[in-house]
Each structure stands twice: as structure tokens, then as C-alpha cells.
Amino acid sequence: GAGVSQSPSNKVTEKGKDVELRCDPISGHTALYWYRQSLGQGLEFLIYFQGNSAPDKSGLPSDRFSAERTGGSVSTLTIQRTQQEDSAVYLCASSLTIGSGYTFGSGTRLTVV
Amino acid sequence: GDSVTQMEGPVTLSEEAFLTINCTYTATGYPSLFWYVQYPGEGLQLLLKATKADDKGSNKGFEATYRKETTSFHLEKGSVQVSDSAVYFCALREGAGSYQLTFGKGTKLSVIP
Numbered sequence: 001g002a003g004v005s006q007s008p009s010n011k012v013t014e015k016g017k018d019v020e021l022r023c024d025p026i027s028g029h030t031a032l033y034w035y036r037q038s039l040g041q042g043l044e045f046l047i048y049f050q051g052n053s054a055p056d057k058s059g060l061p062s063d064r065f066s067a068e069r070t071g072g073s074v075s076t077l078t079i080q081r082t083q084q085e086d087s088a089v090y091l092c093a094s095s096l097t098i099g100s101g102y103t104f105g106s107g108t109r110l111t112v113v
Numbered sequence: 114g115d116s117v118t119q120m121e122g123p124v125t126l127s128e129e130a131f132l133t134i135n136c137t138y139t140a141t142g143y144p145s146l147f148w149y150v151q152y153p154g155e156g157l158q159l160l161l162k163a164t165k166a167d168d169k170g171s172n173k174g175f176e177a178t179y180r181k182e183t184t185s186f187h188l189e190k191g192s193v194q195v196s197d198s199a200v201y202f203c204a205l206r207e208g209a210g211s212y213q214l215t216f217g218k219g220t221k222l223s224v225i226p
Contacts, residue, residue: 004156031212042117042202042216043157050212091156098212104149104156 002026004105006092012111013082021077021108025094032075033102034067037089046090049075050098082112115140119203119217126193126224134188134220136177136203144205146170146179146186147214151200160188160201193224 005024013019025032034046045059049069060066064082069075079086089109093102120135138144145164149157161170166181175190186203203217 033212035214035216040218042218043204043214045213045215048212056213093157095212101159101162102157102214104158106154106156 004092004094004103006090006105006108008108009106010109010111012113015084015112016081018078018080019082019110021079021090021110023075023077023092023094023105025073025075025092026103027073029094029096029103030072031095031098031100032069033093033095034075034077035091035093036061037091037107039088043091046077079110082110084112086110087112115144115205115207115215117203117205117215117217119201119220121218121220122200123221123223126222128195128224128226129192130224132188132190132193132197132222134201134203134222136186136188136217138184138186138203138205140184140205140207142208143181144207146177147204147206148175148177148186148188149202149204149216151202151219153199157202193222195224195226198222198224 007022030051032049035043047067048056064080067077089107091107093104116139147162148160150160161172163170163179169178177188200219202219204214
């Protein structure tokens with residue numbers, strides 16, 4: 001696609017429920033990143049995918065968070081048993097190769113009530 | 114570890130005023146430096162970048178100079194417009210082969226007519 005597409009744009013969920021956030025990167029971009037933007041905080045790195053290599057999961061805040069990237073394209077970020085502190089904007093970005101410029105999606109605003 | 118510190122907002126300016134948003138960084142090597150802008154309801158967009166000391170990045174009337182001696186990358190614009198109202202993020206990426214961006218907390222700019 002022309003840009004990085006994320007869905008849903010907004011998600012309200014009850015505490016304890018699981019949620020899935022989707023990211024469709026720019027076609028041909030081999031690198032994909034997830035970041036979290038919490039109120040009053042900067043962007044926090046979560047996870048990075050590059051081609052068929054093992055992802056860098058070092059930024060995931062707990063084992064309730066997981067992500068996968070199917071076929072080197074679409075990625076899904078899953079949060080299990082959501083907590084109120086998970087409320088944030090989750091941003092996805094892709095880049096042509098490692099080290100080249102990022103293109104960000106518009107994000108998914110997650111609210112846990 | 115790497116870190117980015119930028120001036121806290123919000124910043125409110127009148128149209129045509131001069132803008133400075135301070136950014137300083139801590140890094141172990143020779144990072145590339147970036148300014149991203151996030152307009153309301155949109156994803157982050159790369160505004161400008163600089164990859165080595167004394168480089169000046171510029172775009173849309175904004176400028177920032179990579180100052181290694183002061184570890185700074187301050188954003189400036191000579192005459193702001195209402196359309197510049199957004200959140201501005203300073204960021205760094207360590208090394209040519211690195212993929213992870215380290216962001217500051219963002220500075221919200223509001224320009225009033």
C-alpha cells in the first residue's frame with residue numbers, strides 16, 4: 001500500500017480481555033517496528049522484525065505482549081489480559097531496509113477500562 | 114544507555130514568532146539525529162535529519178544542526194505558522210547498522226493567529 005495502515009484506529013476494551021492490533025506495512029519494506037506512546041512519555045520501542053530473521057523482542061514490557069509477522073508482511077501485536085497501564089497509542093512503522101527511514105502508521109489508541 | 118532530552122511543553126507562540134525547541138542527547142557512539150512531527154490524529158512524520166557532526170538538516174523552513182561538542186540538535190524555525198501546530202519529537206539512532214530509534218518525550222507546539 002501507499003502507507004503503513006493500522007487497525008483499528010481506536011479500541012476500548014475491558015480489563016482482563018485480550019486485544020489484537022494489526023499493522024500492514026508498505027509493500028516491499030522488509031523491516032517492521034512496533035512502538036508504544038504513553039501519555040506524557042516518549043515513544044517506547046517494543047519489537048522489531050527484519051525479513052525472516054528472529055525478531056528483537058527486547059522491548060516487550062511483559063509476557064502478556066506478543067507479536068508475529070506472517071509472510072513477511074502483516075504484523076499482529078497481541079496483548080493478553082489487558083491492564084489499565086496498557087492504555088496507550090501503539091504505533092507501527094516500516095522501513096525498506098535496516099537503518100533506512102521509517103514510515104509510521106497513524107496508530108491504534110487503546111483504552112483499557 | 115542512549116537517551117534524548119527535549120524541552121518540555123507545551124509551547125504556545127503567536128504566528129510569525131521564532132521557534133526553538135531544545136534537544137540534547139546521550140549516546141555511546143556517533144548517532145544519527147532526527148526530528149519527527151506528529152500532527153493531530155496522524156502518525157509521526159520525519160521532519161529532518163542529520164547523520165554526522167556539523168550537518169544541518171532542513172525542511173519546510175525548519176532547521177537543526179548536529180552539534181557534537183554540546184551533544185545537541187535544537188530545532189528552529191524563523192517564522193511559525195498556525196499549520197505548524199503539532200507535537201515534535203527529537204530522536205537518535207545509534208550507528209549505521211542500528212534500527213532502533215530512541216525518542217524524547219515530545220514537545221507540543223501551539224501557534225495562535
